[in-house]
Amino acid sequence: MTDMRRTLLWVVFTMSLVLLWDGWNKHNGHPTLFGAPVAESSAAASAAGAAPSAAGVPAVAGTAGVPGTTSPAAPAVSEQFTVKTDVLNVTLDTRGGDIVRVELPKYKDDADPTKPVAVLDSAGHHYLAQTGVIGPNGAQLPTHLTLMSVAPGERTLKDGQDSLSVRFESPDVGGLKLVKTYTFRRGEYTMGVKHELVNVGSTPLQPQLYLQLQRDSVAPAGGSSFYSTFTGPAVYTAEKKFQKIDFKSLDKHEAGDSPLHIQHADDGWVGMVQHYFASAWLVKDGSPRDFRSAKLPNGLYTVSMLQPVGELAPGATKTSDATLFVGPQEENKLEALAPGLELVKDYGWLTVLSKPLFWVLVNLHKMIGNWGWSIIGLVVLLKIAFFWLNAKAYASMAKMKAVNPRIQEMRERMKDKPQEMQQEMMRIYREEKINPLGGCLPIFIQMPFFIALYWVLLSSVEMRGAPWLGWIHDLSAKDPFYILPLLMTASSLLQVALNPAPADPMQAKMMWIMPLAFSFMFFFFPAGLVLYWVTNNLLSIAQQYVINKRLGVA
Numbered sequence: 199m200t201d202m203r204r205t206l207l208w209v210v211f212t213m214s215l216v217l218l219w220d221g222w223n224k225h226n227g228h229p230t231l232f233g234a235p236v237a238e239s240s241a242a243a244s245a246a247g248a249a250p251s252a253a254g255v256p257a258v259a260g261t262a263g264v265p266g267t268t269s270p271a272a273p274a275v276s277e278q279f280t281v282k283t284d285v286l287n288v289t290l291d292t293r294g295g296d297i298v299r300v301e302l303p304k305y306k307d308d309a310d311p312t313k314p315v316a317v318l319d320s321a322g323h324h325y326l327a328q329t330g331v332i333g334p335n336g337a338q339l340p341t342h343l344t345l346m347s348v349a350p351g352e353r354t355l356k357d358g359q360d361s362l363s364v365r366f367e368s369p370d371v372g373g374l375k376l377v378k379t380y381t382f383r384r385g386e387y388t389m390g391v392k393h394e395l396v397n398v399g400s401t402p403l404q405p406q407l408y409l410q411l412q413r414d415s416v417a418p419a420g421g422s423s424f425y426s427t428f429t430g431p432a433v434y435t436a437e438k439k440f441q442k443i444d445f446k447s448l449d450k451h452e453a454g455d456s457p458l459h460i461q462h463a464d465d466g467w468v469g470m471v472q473h474y475f476a477s478a479w480l481v482k483d484g485s486p487r488d489f490r491s492a493k494l495p496n497g498l499y500t501v502s503m504l505q506p507v508g509e510l511a512p513g514a515t516k517t518s519d520a521t522l523f524v525g526p527q528e529e530n531k532l533e534a535l536a537p538g539l540e541l542v543k544d545y546g547w548l549t550v551l552s553k554p555l556f557w558v559l560v561n562l563h564k565m566i567g568n569w570g571w572s573i574i575g576l577v578v579l580l581k582i583a584f585f586w587l588n589a590k591a592y593a594s595m596a597k598m599k600a601v602n603p604r605i606q607e608m609r610e611r612m613k614d615k616p617q618e619m620q621q622e623m624m625r626i627y628r629e630e631k632i633n634p635l636g637g638c639l640p641i642f643i644q645m646p647f648f649i650a651l652y653w654v655l656l657s658s659v660e661m662r663g664a665p666w667l668g669w670i671h672d673l674s675a676k677d678p679f680y681i682l683p684l685l686m687t688a689s690s691l692l693q694v695a696l697n698p699a700p701a702d703p704m705q706a707k708m709m710w711i712m713p714l715a716f717s718f719m720f721f722f723f724p725a726g727l728v729l730y731w732v733t734n735n736l737l738s739i740a741q742q743y744v745i746n747k748r749l750g751v752a
Contacts, residue, residue: 277348278290279353285304286387292348293345299318330342331507333405338372346369348365373399378393395516395517396514400512405510409505428544434538439538439541467503479521480523528659552654573733577734601626651730661673682720694709694713
């Protein structure tokens with residue numbers, strides 16, 4: 199039974215190494231052990247930046263044709279300008295009235311802390327927010343490729359000013375004029391986008407409005423080779439809930455294949471997800487919409503909503519309002535914006551445990567005021583919750599350590615009689631009232647909670663740039679002096695010393711090598727994660743030492 203317990207631990211350790219190696223391959227674009235090579239974006243497509251290919255709209259909306267010309271009233275070339283609020287720097291392009299860059303001044307760039315982080319970007323990589331109109335049977339109408347004129351006005355939110363607006367107007371394309379008005383508000387990561395569709399022709403039109411996010415498959419900077427979070431499109435509806443679409447699935451998807459996500463609904467939103475930040479197009483529930491995602495011929499990817507406007511008579515105008523969110527994954531604020539939007543925060547497969555743990559962490563932070571001490575407080579609460587379960591586990595291991603000399607002597611004496619040796623070992627365990635799996639079961643019961651806490655700390659943007667103590671200025675970055683990883687290594691080795699030694703000399707050596715190999719990874723982990731493990735180790739050591747001393751095996 200002792201061998202069984204160690205075998206289980208070896209399986210956990212080996213699978214951890216396999217998954218970490220697979221994550222390393224995935225992060226670097228190499229073939230993974232469980233699937234095809236990770237898709238890479240086209241460098242040429244990213245560099246082109248400003249205008250996607252004409253195939254963009256057909257791929258999204260399923261219609262043919264994008265206007266190739268505009269009326270003489272349109273500007274000869276596109277221009278870009280930046281709108282600044284207290285929380286957003288938004289660069290807009292007169293080509294389609296697209297948003298081509300969004301910076302968040304309150305969050306610093308990983309590569310250059312003197313600059314704000316850019317979520318949407320058409321320069322470093324390709325990530326845009328676009329809208330436009332398409333018609334049936336390939337009718338040419340204003341799209342995200344149409345050059346538009348922009349009305350003069352303020353471009354910076356002044357002190358005491360709550361909002362400002364920017365108005366774009368397209369020329370007449372196919373008898374339709376599109377007026378697009380952005381509204382920016384103080385303290386908000388959302389932008390109101392009003393679309394006015396004006397039929398300036400002499401025949402009725404059947405336009406459809408599309409709201410689209412387009413990007414390459416390059417993960418944001420600042421990630422690690424030892425862990426990865428989801429980057430890619432997402433669709434949410436009340437019927438199917440949150441559906442992630444990875445880039446590899448879009449690479450392999452062909453016409454006629456089963457849809458990767460829901461296609462039609464009267465509610466829901468589309469978004470692009472990455473570590474810490476997200477973007478999403480939101481519209482009011484109750485209006486029909488189609489959901490589309492695709493890989494374009496130029497190597498880019500799109501996710502979009504397509505909304506029918508209904509028949510538009512000559513001279514008539516119809517208005518459609520939408521909201522674009524581009525910002526941090528602050529869970530409570532996302533919940534207030536739209537149903538299910540908080541799910542862009544990737545908790546992995548243990549969301550049901552991660553959400554309440556995050557709630558506890560947030561409330562600890564409200565009392566303590568420091569995220570590092572809040573992490574320590576949460577680990578203390580978990581150790582208190584599992585105190586008696588851990589006590590039984592450590593008591594079992596202490597008894598194992600106490601009888602270990604007898605077991606080793608017996609194994610040496612009966613090494614040529616394995617069946618009798620096993621029977622004798624079980625007799626000793628019965629006499630001493632030892633459950634060989636007693637130290638293992640409590641660990642497996644607690645493991646989901648600590649894995650859930652791991653994902654809470656990994657995915658919470660609140661940790662980004664948050665200081666703890668002295669040399670730790672950012673809990674989302676690795677320890678600059680590796681003090682916490684060294685403490686993690688030392689505490690792991692001390693735990694081995696407190697545990698009963700395996701009778702097999704080779705197993706005994708490996709029990710010392712395992713924590714060293716495992717601790718190596720923590721030199722590259724965010725400081726907040728290492729702090730959580732160090733705290734857990736130290737509390738476990740303290741409890742185990744007290745129990746060992748009480749049972750006379752310290």
